[in-house]
Structure formats: structure tokens, C-alpha cells
Amino acid sequence: MPKSIAYLPSQSNQSRFFTVDRLPLDIWSADATMAHGIWLGGALNFGNGLKQFRRRLRAQVRGLMRSRMPVAMITGSVGKSTTSRMLARILECQGHVVGLTTTDGIYVGRQMIQSGDRAGYSGARTVLARPDVTAAVLETARGGLNRRGLYLGRCDVAALLNVQDEQIGMDGIETVADMARLKRKVTDAARRVVLGADDPSCRLLAEQYRPGRVTLFGFETQDDLVRRHIAGGHVAFVVEHEAGREWIVRRQGDARHLVVDAWQLPSSMNGALRHNIANAMAAAALADALGVPLAVIAEALLSLSNSAEDLPSRFNIFDQYPFRIVVDRANSPPATRALVAAVARIPVSGRRLCMVSCWGNRPGFNYERVAAAITPGFDIFICYEEPILRRGRPPAKIVELLKAGLMNCGVAETRIHNAGSYEEGLRLAASLATADDLLLVLGAHVGDIKPVMDDVFGPVRLKDDAGRA
Template identity: 25%
Template sequence: MKIVKTKVFEGKSIYSHKTCIRLDVDLEGYCEIPSKDIEDFNFNLVNMLPELRTHRCGIDEEEGFIKRLKEGTYLAHICEHIIIAIQNNLGIDVHFGKAREIKDDHYYIIFQYQYENTAIESSKLAIDIINSLINKNPINYEDRFELIKEILKEEMLGPSTKAICDYAKSIGLPVIKFERGEFHQIGYGKRAKKIEASISPNTKCISVDIASDKLLTKELLKSQNIPVAEGSKIRNIINLLKEAEDIGYPVVIKPQYGNKGKGVVLNIKTEMELLTAYRKLKVKFKDLIIEKYHNGKDFRVCVINNKVVAVALRKPPCIEGDGKDNILELMEKLNDNPLRGDDHEKPLTKVKLDEEVLGSLKDQGKALMDVLEKGEKIYLRKNANLSTGGEAVDYTDKICDENIDICIRVAKILELDICGIDICTNDISKPLIDNGIVMEVNAAPGLRMHLRPSKGKSIDLGKEIVSMIYKDEPSNIPVISITGTNGKTTTTRLISHTLSKMGYCVGMTSSSGVFVNDKCIDKGDDTGFKSARTVLLNPDVDIAVLETARGGLIRNGLAYDLADVAVITNIREDHLGIDGVKSMEDLCHVKSLVGEAVKDDGYVVINADDYWSKSILNRIKAKKIFFTTKNLEEFMEEKDPNNIYVYIKNKNIIIENEEKKYLLCKIDDIPITLNGNLEFNVQNVLAATAALVGMKIDYCMIKNGITSYLLNSDKNSGRFNCYDVNGVNVILDYGHNSDGYNAVLSSLKKINNGKVYGVVGIPGDRADNAVEEIGEISAKYLDYIIIKEDQDLRGRSTGEVAKLIESGILNYNKNKKYEIILKEEDALIKALTMAKSGDSIIIFFEKIEMLKNVINDYVKERELVEKYKFGAIN
């Protein structure tokens, strides 16, 4: 068994609304061999991973997966369960998975993940486990598992970041994770807020710099009469000894720039101890300071937005004797506490045996092999940092008002919106003056001690921080997502145009590019994940309007979490046979993702004229808006008063909402419908109107938007753009499937009195019958046909698509006039030379700019010919 391809989905996908990974595998001849037929496979697998006994599997009963193994199940399914089991053993809460056949030995496996690299390495280990059980070539599972644990340590969110992100998600704010560890964005566009652990978007860089300098921090606090430890920077040994003598023993030496208690040596009582500590620290740290040691308890006060929100007593790790076990054994028992983890993944951290522990034992006259008497307590460290094994007890309700005031003053002096203030005092309920000192101030304080204290209540600091950065009004920008087979781009542009006219800065993705505030920031077919993410990360955007195409949905899933409004213009027979979409049911499954990923109070816009669009209604949980080109009374026998309806009656657009009817405007007043003759644009207008109604836009504003949107290349490039070339009506359109051709050509017949010449083609990745159908439709409507091909043949050989279109033409009418000119610019030139005033030319293009140039050059050339028709050029 081997991995062929790995694809990571960051958000909702066609496979799951959970984050998941698709693993394509080759079973290498084992597709029809169940594991029960492989000697000792099941027995050895369950021995290696007892966790599998807890898997209920699809039959949803105790030891369901074990039952499946005994009955006979296949390797891809087993691999899925192994991957989930490995992640569960790492403490990762994931459960979802499935395996499906692609063809023969090729399968894909879907499995849920939280940490990408950890999950991928788990999948590699799962494959190796299966191969080792088949080949009877044992692997060292424990060693591999430990390596993955190290990857997880690097990847796992810290408790501070997790608390903030978890709270944001709990109130409906989306979170985007960046490559760099703790760096995340909450929300989208103009409402986005970036955080890094407990550093907020409002935290000042200069304040962080000051807080990281312990000496400068003390200087500023002392200037405002905040009690701090007396001391100074160590210049040399002579200066060190003199300063210790001046301030008096015991003393503390520590790095001027440091965190998490690293390098701090406390309670130094003699000159010899001082010199020993100094020499050790000088090897690791360039800048050291000396301070007067103050005896007392270690408190951490968390201040957010000039408000004391949490207080914790921090205690060094401690063991208590039982009269039997030695200190090393008691340490092991301490670390066996299920609340202790290797790092910060649990409330407490294991105590590592290091020089500091040995030194602390020595100071207490103890050694590792000593047996403590029953009830005898000793501290394993002098510092109480949680990261080195300390414990925390909540004291939030015990701090006195005077100390609250001091802590708020400290935060204001350093101009820190979030900080952790370390205080040494015997009693936090009594004023610090003459009773304690401020030891340090942390600009990015760890929140774990307050979130998950060893004793006392948990304080939701994630909520406090999110409330602060959003000024108690957490909200996100609206997201409108448009999908479907035809009409996506025009509908997207109409919505964007209307919102822009209202003064909003709209971020729009479409098949013509990414636009922010009507300015193109990227040209191309930008209808996928990356382009949508570009808009969502843009700090200027008020509203995101995203064209969301089939290909992007399949390849990368959704870039956003939930939309406010989703639009499904229609679902038609296009792209079948591509990207694993074999049937209309498959295509509906893909498109329905956009309708499923909508907020509870949002809307999904559905084309009531389209059978396949209505077929996905059972998947949609949000409220619904239906649009139809028909008269609603004739179209629907029974209306649901909970739905909104947008429809046509007597050539007027009617909105029916909460059982009231509103006349929006006349169809003839909307330029892109050409007096209602372009039925496909009538549908696009209705879809856009419905989306704007779902956004609760004032109806006058909707009317203003749709009636000011013009049918030209500036506003709606590539969609039925008309050019007058010496009396010939030249139309450029991006129709690229049978429905698009039918819609455009039937409309053109209504408005054209002369002959209609067509330059026709279709992308090469369409099925043969779909290509031939283009020929048949062209023969039905066009007087003369010129067959061209796209430059991008999409896997076809030159002339192959043209031959299929030709076959379709001849199937419909053997006498139909046509010719083949493969280059679309040459084909257009030929059509221009044939057409006469009053005729029309329709070209279904691949690249519009090139054809615009052809038209401009042709017009200039004809002007020159006319100018010098009766005389020579001078």
C-alpha cells in the first residue's frame, strides 16, 4: 500500500464540514483482500493499537470496528481508522473518516485533522503499519509515535491562542490560521483582528520592547512610586559584589531580557553562591541584573484593557513524602498525574529533572535517592513558572482594591492593553506598600494558569480579549457566495455594483479577476480558494462578494466559514466527467456545499425554474429565497410564508416578503436585459435582486443598482458585449456550454433581423457528446458557422474539438454552411469580411482582449479604406 497524493482542506469541503485531508492510495493488489485473510493481521493490529477497540465504526455499536475486522473489511477502511486512532492517542479529538474506491486498487481516504503536519505524519505511519503487518516486517511504533509527538509540540496551539480562537469561534467569528505558529486572524476584511498568542492588534511594539527589558521596566515603575526590587545592571564581577553588598543579601540575579523564569536564580545568600551563579549565567546570557530578594508568595495578575480580570497564586512544584519512595520515585508519581503534559497541552507541565532541580534539592540538603519521611514536603524548584512544572491557584476574588489600582497603574505606565504582572507578597489581599513588590511585567502573558488553574475557578480570558479588541461589539463583514453553472459572473458583478453604489468597499472575486473597491488587483479566473482568501484578508473590504466555481470547491473547498447569503444560479449538465463528477447527482453534491455553508439567520437563493437546484433543498438549513421568471401564482400552488419570492409579473419584478408584495421595477428599465429579450440576464437580475433582499438592502437601493448596470465591456466584460462595426452587430460572449449557447443564441434570434454568423468553440475537457451538442445548437440558430478552437486544448489534440463540433453540425443539418478556422482571431476576421450591415456576429471567445484588438484594428482599417477609397494616400 502506498500514498499517491495528499490534499489538505483548511475549511469546509465537499467531503466534510470539518477540516479534513484526502489521501489517495494505491492498494497494490490488495483491493479485494480483506484483512481477516491476511495471517495474524487483525490480531497484531489491535495489539499495537488497542485504541481501535473504542471505534464504533459505521454500525455504531461497542467495538463496532473490531466486529468489522472479524467479518472482513478492506485496507483503505482500516487505514482510515488507524490514522484516527494515532491522532486520538496523541490527545487530538478527531473522529470523522471514510474510504471510497476510485478505480480498482486506487482509493481515497478522508480523515479529520486539527494539526496538518501531525495528521500527515500519522497517515504515513498508518501506511507503514499496514505494510509491516502484511510483510511481517515489524516497525518500531513507539519510536515513530514519539517523533510525531515532537511534530505535534511544534504545531499545537498554545493555551492562550487557543482560548482566544475558541471563544471567537463560539460567537460565530471565523478564524484564519497562518503558517507561523501562534499568528491568527479573527474575522474578515475591515473587521479582521490579528493576534499572536496574547498579543492583540492594539498592543504597542514599543510597550512590548519596554516590558522585555526588566531594568527599564523597573525604572519606569519606580518613577511612578510603584514598589519594585532595588537593584541594577551587572557590569563586571567587582560591580556585582559591590551591588550585592549595598543592597544586602539575599539577592537575585537574572537576565535583563528573558521570560518563563529562564536563568533566574533566587535567594542567593553568600558571596560564593553569587559568584557561582553569575559565572553559570554569564555563559548563556549577555546582560544580567541583580536585585534584592524579597521573601513571599508568587502572584500573577492579568490586566486586560486597564481592568484586573484574573489573579493566580503560583506555587513551585512540590512533593510530599510517604516514608517509602525516594525523591526520584516521588517525582515520577508527580509527573504521572493525568493533568500534567510534556508541554502546555494540559493544565500542568511535567517537572523535568535538570540542574535547577538538583540545585534546589541540594539547597534543602536532599539528594535524588533520599527517602522523605511521611508528610515531609520539599520544593523541586525555586521558581513557580507553569512551564517548568509549577501549579496555579485562582485568587481573583482575593486581591484588594489598593493592589488592583497598582496593577492598573502599571499597565497604564507601560501602555500595555494586555499584561501579566508578577507580584511578590505574602498576602495579595493586603496593600503592596510595605508588604511586597512588583517583580516583572509580561507583555504576552501566558493565560493557562487562569484558564485551567489547579484549584479555583477558571476565568475565560479568551472572552475578555475578544471583547476588548472588538470593543464589546464583535462582528464580521458580510459574505455573499455565488455558485451555479451559468450566470455566476454577471450575478456577482450585479451584486457588487449595487453595493458599491451604496458606498461600500466591495471585495469581489470573479472569472475576470479580483476587485477591491472596483479596482482590479489580479486578472484571471479568480473563482477559487486563494482569490477568495485574498479578499477576506484585505483590510479595506466592507463586504465580500465571491464567485465560487465548481473547480475550486472540489480542489480546495471553501475559503470562508459561513456566508450570510448564498446564491445558486442553476445547476446544469456541464463539467460532467471532470474531477470525479460523473453524474448530475455528483454535481449537485458539489454545488450544494455553498448552500449548506450559510449562517442560521442567513439566506440561500434558489432558482425555482431549475429542477436540479431544487433537488438540493433538503440539504439547506438556512432560510430560502426563490426566484423565477414565471408568474408566481401560476408557478407555485402553495407558498411557504417563511420564504421570500422574487418573480416576474406583467414584465415587472415583484418581491413577496412576509406575505406582502412589492413592485421593484420594470424589466424594460434594466439595461442588461435589452427590454427583457435577454432571458438569461433576466434570470441573473432576479438572482442578484434576491441576494440583495437577503442582505436586507433597501429596495430603492436595489432598483438603483440593477437599473444603472450597463451591458458593456466596462461593467460586464465578456457577457453579451455588443460592438457596432460598420453596421454589423458584433457580440462577444463567454458561453462555454450547451445551456449558455442556447440562452445566448435564442435571445439573439429575438433581436436580430439579418443573418447571424457564429464563431463557435468549447473547452476541450468537456465530454465528446457535450462538444457535439454545441455543433447541433449552432446549426439550429446560426446562418453561417465558423468553428474555432481554444489555445488551451485541455488534453485534446489540435483539430479534435473542431471535428466533434463539425459532427454535431452535420448531425443536425447536412446542408448547413460552415468552415473550420482554428485561431479565434482569424475566425472573427473572416466573419467580419462576410457580414453585411444589419447582420450579427456572435463569437464565443476564450480570450476577450485579443478579440477587442481585432475589432478595433478592423474598424480603423475600414475607416482608412473609406477615407482613401477614391484617391491615393499622399
């Protein structure tokens, strides 16, 4: 007999789906299709069969309630995907089969089961309906949240990492305050809330929740909000110096626990990628709220690198081309600023080149702000586009807008080059760069651009955590 999906609500508001493979229940009901507040499709109503099998069902449901799978949601302007992947790795190290939804796709374990942007309703529905998933990590992006509202009625923990000038001026979101109100829907649904203490919008939000419900994370240990939070007996994850090194530390009242040496995190590149240290703090705070031991958190974070396998399109470094190439999907003003700061910390004996593009459906000021972010950090600029990036813009318009933004920032036209594709941009870079130079490619997915890089330069392997190719 094929398995069916059954549903039973509880007074504790922890309803749960489970498979029924022996019970002759055959009455369909639209009321029996919600788990964690999300529509999963057709399900079975117990109907008259409930009386016959009441005892067996209650026993099964009680067991399921005791082992209800942990669910985490992550939102913010930047860092969502990386933090989600870090948390998924932590829960995997704890022994879970993790269902992970991101803007890159849906993963069960480390296997991608669907590609594309699934950081919303469709991804959550897929993950929560799978019987093999024992923990869910759900990246929650602005688009679906704004169009369809919050797709999940409740979760165990949620993080709002930051609220910055990304996707402002789109779909009725005109200010950072508007965006903060939208993203707050995610944290309002959570039993425990993780907030970025270095972000002004998150700081305001922290004052609106019961302190015991909130975990803060941030670099500013001596910040007044963080100090009061810790002194009140509440949890914060911060960066502190220990024996000349930076450590991620869990603070609560007088208790202080070293979690992991931030410079040893492969994803931080010896501390150069400050945004990944912040993401690691957020992931640690989320995992801690789910009851994961600190030793497991450290082990997991130390196992995750900025490789294309672990963190695709997030500062992936290629070192066996004629010159060093860094690929990152970032194309918003705040993400670009973080990437430019990271590249500035990498020693380069030659010049720095930037190959840049943006999504075409962004407002005009987005291109100006991206241009302003990259202007001080590079010597040569290649503005490019791909058809998939246009999103309604006519061909070459993205390139035109970025070039205009660079020139308005004082960049000489002779330092700006135009390209109509990945390939054209890379061939331009090949003609301009020397062995001592570095090329940062922004706005590209590594899975799309790597085959083009191999075609232009020849196949290479990705640099490993120790710096070997």
C-alpha cells in the same frame, strides 16, 4: 511599527481578523490564521500579551463584531459571474468597498487587482485579508470546490442559481445530481440561502432547508412551490406583469413590493436577455437577505449595463464594425442555449453568423451539445480555436469536434468554415458577412478579442445603453 494581523475566536462562531498597530504582540501561531474558515497566512497569537491588553482588545473586537463585513457566495452552472457583479454593484451603491472574485479576476471597488480565474480559494483569501474591503462577493466555481472543498467555513448568504449539463463528465462528476451535491456545499455554509425555483435540482434542495432560511427566485409566479413558499410567509423574488410591463417583485405572505421594471434594466436589453433578468432576481434576493433596501437594489441594477466595463464578455455588443458583432464568453451547452435564445430575440434583417469555440478539456459530448444548441439559430458557422483554449487537445481538434457535431445535426458542410485563431475567424466573417448581418462570437474574452477586432475592422466604441455607438 508595521501592522500585523490578529485573531480572536468567539463563542458566536464569528471570528474576525483585524489589524494591530499599537500592541506589542510578537508570537506567531498557526492557529491564528483562519477567518470565515479560510487560511490567510501568518498571524499573531496574543500569548501572554492578552492579559495586559485584554480590555483594549475586547473593546476593539466588540466593535468589529458589530460591523462584521457581509460575505456572499454565488455558485451554479450559468450566471455566476453576472449575478456576482450585480450584487457587487448593489453593495457598492449601499456604500461598501466591495471585494469581488470572479472567473475574470479579483476586483476591489471597480478596480481589477488580479486577472485570471479567481473564483475559489485564492480569490477569497485575497479579498478577506484586505483591510479596505467592507463587503465580499465570492463567485464559487466547480473546479476549486471539487479539488479543494469549500474554502469558506460560513457566510451570510449564498445562492445556487441552477445546476445544468455543464462540466459533467469531468473530475468524477458524472451526472447533474453529482454536481448538485457538490454545489450544495456552498449553500450549506450560509445563514440565508437563495435558490432558483425554475431549476429542478434547486427545487429539490429547497425542500431540504428550513423554509424561513430560503429565498426563492424565478419566472413562474404560479408555480406550486413558489406559491406555497410565499403563502407560508417566506420571501420570493418573481417576475409579474404590471401595467403591461414585466417587473421584478418581492413577495412575502400578503406583501407585494415592486422592485424594478425588468425591461428597463440595461443588462436585459428591453427584456430580450431573459437570463439577465433571472440574474437580476438572484442578485436582488441576495442583497435583500443582507438587508439592503429595495430602493438601493433598484438603483444599482438600473446603473449596470451589458457593456465591456460592467459585464465583460457577457453579451457585449459592437455596432460600428461593418456588421453588428456580439461577444460572449459562453461555451458550455446551457450557456450557449441561453445566448442563442437571446440572439433570436434581436431583429436582424440579414443573416446570422456564429463563430464558436469551446474549452479543450471538455468531454466529447460537450461539443455535440454546443453544436446542437447553435444549429437552429444561424446560417453560417465558423469553428475556431486559440492555443489558450486547447487545454491538452492537439491543434485543430476542437474545430474538428465542433464541425463534426454540426454535421451530425444536419448542417451542410458548405455552411461550416474552419479557423485557427481569432484573427483568421474574424477575417473569414468579414469576407462572408454584409452590413445587414449579425455575428455572434462564443467562447471569447472581450479583452483578448477586441484588439483583434480593431485590427481587422478598425477601432470602434462599444454600444451604450441607449443603443448609440
